[in-house]
Amino acid sequence: MTDAHAPDAGTAQAKLPPLDQRTTPEGAHRVLRLAILGGLFVPGSQLREAGLAADLGISRAPLREAFSRLEEEGLLVRVPFRGAFVAEVSPRTIEEIAALRYLLEPYAAERTATHLGEQTGVRVQELVGALRSAADQQDMVASVDAHLAFHRFFYQHSGNALLAETWSGWENRLRLFLAVDHRVYDNLDELASTHERLAELIETGNMQRFRTELAHHVHKAPGAPLDE
Structure with missing residues (x-):
């Protein structure tokens, strides 16, 4: 140390x-x-x-x-x-989190859409707005906050308390890792645009495509397993 x-x-x-x-x-x-x-x-x-x-x-x-x-x-x-x-977080831990997110996050998003109905799109647009604002200011720390808030939303509003607890156990480990490994933040505009596309899919009700692209986004994040 x-x-x-x-x-x-x-x-x-x-x-x-x-x-x-x-x-x-x-x-x-x-x-x-x-x-x-x-x-x-x-x-x-x-x-x-x-x-x-x-x-x-x-x-x-x-x-x-x-x-x-x-x-x-x-x-x-x-x-x-x-x-x-x-605190220290190993790449192995991040890989394990990414593997679970790949499986769980699309399900959490589906449950949230069912639970909140039309409010889902409104809330997601607000979260994406924070990501875009951070990108416009090139504020990496704010971008980390907004990025994690976007994904946290689906776990917290899924109606499944265990999913919410699961995310809580992951979030600060992800924050720490991203504070050191900024590959996902090389281009803040691209990151915001990716989430704007995800929000648009929710807005149009294309949840099947949304779940597919969300899983792809998680799969490509730093630390995600590459052999699936």
């Missing part, structure tokens, strides 16, 4: 925006979360309380609360007697 406050990580630390002394744990959490998901702190790197508190201009109390939230989200791991480290 690497040290996120070691000299060779000093450039990343220096980019953290300073916070007001009265900052809340929510503010510290927001800044650190963006730093992790933006790749400033790589998986496996150690986050040292003293250095981060000084860099952010806050006391250790709100920082520790922020660490607890990051740990709950799966972005941080605390090792007894060693400290806090950015």
